[in-house]
Amino acid sequence: MGVFGGVEAGGTKFVCGIGTGPDDLRLGWFPTSSPEATIASVAAFFCEQSGASVDAVGIGSFGPVDLDPASHTFGYITSTPKLEWQYYDLAGVLGRALNVPAGFDTDVNAAALGEARWGAARGISDFLYLTVGTGIGGGAVVHGEVVHGLVHPEMGHIRVPHDLAKDPYPGGCPYHQDCLEGLASGPTMEARWGVPARDLPVEHPGWELEARYLAFGLATWVCTLSPKRIVMGGGVMQQQHLFPMVRRELARVLNGYIRAAALMDEMEQYVVPPQLGNRAGVLGAIALAERAHRSSLSTAVVPGGSI
């Protein structure tokens, strides 16, 4: 059993964790500054915490990222608007800095892996992890492996019905205006109602609208991926009263078409909160490190993804 380092690389902060799972996890975090300074802080954290070195590192990163092991920019953050980080070899640099194998995936895929390994999706081969916060993102596990495909999913950017008569807010996505993220992310709730989502009273009609949009998204993914469970995390989903509303709206949108107990009487076990809270990403990164460690005999940088 090795000592593994996990990094949740975000646009505003890097969260680092060391340990073998939730029980012995030690955490630290650093604001995202220049790549050089940030990587130095991460390396110093792992050195101090491990006493010497970790056996492998895993990274769940903000994106877009290159997950294609055959690409010459595998492990890079690619076309981000954050100029200093554009086409930055995050997995390569960090792996070399620590002199260990590096596993790599998106931030939301890492969170899905964390929940699959230690959380609300343990033992489930096909599920969806969704985060609803500053943005909306989804990590899908199919046949026990995270979906990558051509690039990686960008689930928040699906289109959903938008009734301008009932919701005149035009949408806030700079690329698609009223895609799901443009209608239902945390910041769009604040833009629409004038107060942060967390300050919106439980009885405010904004929550009904939010549940409706999220249910359109969930119904789309139920029809496309047929997940066995949906885990919903992120800042907006910390409002626990949203869960029963989303479940009810999902049943309404699907309208009994797909006959499965999970989608009818057992909806409470179908759409669930995460069990790892905001540690899902960094724990998933540790799972990526573990996998990189196992694969390290054949290659120094390996694709993430399996649970």
Next chain:
Amino acid sequence: MGVFGGVEAGGTKFVCGIGTGPDDLRLGWFPTSSPEATIASVAAFFCEQSGASVDAVGIGSFGPVDLDPASHTFGYITSTPKLEWQYYDLAGVLGRALNVPAGFDTDVNAAALGEARWGAARGISDFLYLTVGTGIGGGAVVHGEVVHGLVHPEMGHIRVPHDLAKDPYPGGCPYHQDCLEGLASGPTMEARWGVPARDLPVEHPGWELEARYLAFGLATWVCTLSPKRIVMGGGVMQQQHLFPMVRRELARVLNGYIRAAALMDEMEQYVVPPQLGNRAGVLGAIALAERAHRSSLSTAVVPGGSI
């Protein structure tokens, strides 16, 4: 190398094929009548054509179907409105009638498998096969395996933006009204314009609308599954002029957000017609038979899905 039988079980006809692939395929078909009469016709066809018996049979069936190998109704057609076929053990009965192993999947998953094995998706581990005809259905292959999940995907029933000012047609889906199938299947084109889709002139604005709705669907699946290719078949897609329109609309809906050559300069290789035409389903069923044959040492009825 064995002799394999494939059955594309549809609501109006059963198409049967025997052979090892497209080059030696021999076809027959029977109208869908009672289960007993239909199964008898299928069994007689395979007996005559093989001279004795096939080594295994594969079935791509209309649905919904039960694909869960752990279920006691695995291999059944389940809650179909066709009363005689409700909860009918199609894979079990046909396998026993022919006394051979039976592979089983949905009709659209079988077509996806056919295109994966011999057609437009050869060698591609992650792709989407879409059929646009009487209904709309999708078969997704992820990590080289067909997606089943909780039940199986029902891709035609995703919701898409519907601007009633521009398209006052309310939608034709009895469950969801204006889901994608309710707005863009062949019959909805006829309901909207008064003539069958095939008789609509190439310059008719109905084709722009059709391309728009289909592109909303494709964009949703690109954001969710990140397929490496999309193969579009079915009666409506026999209108070849739809392909450039759908590609252009897909690029417009995605609006450059996902940076991948396939979605920009190489769209012509990304959204493509099938190569097996209307034989994709029955050839995919033969691929299911092959797989059942390989697995037959351990069990007589095996789940389909791998390519």
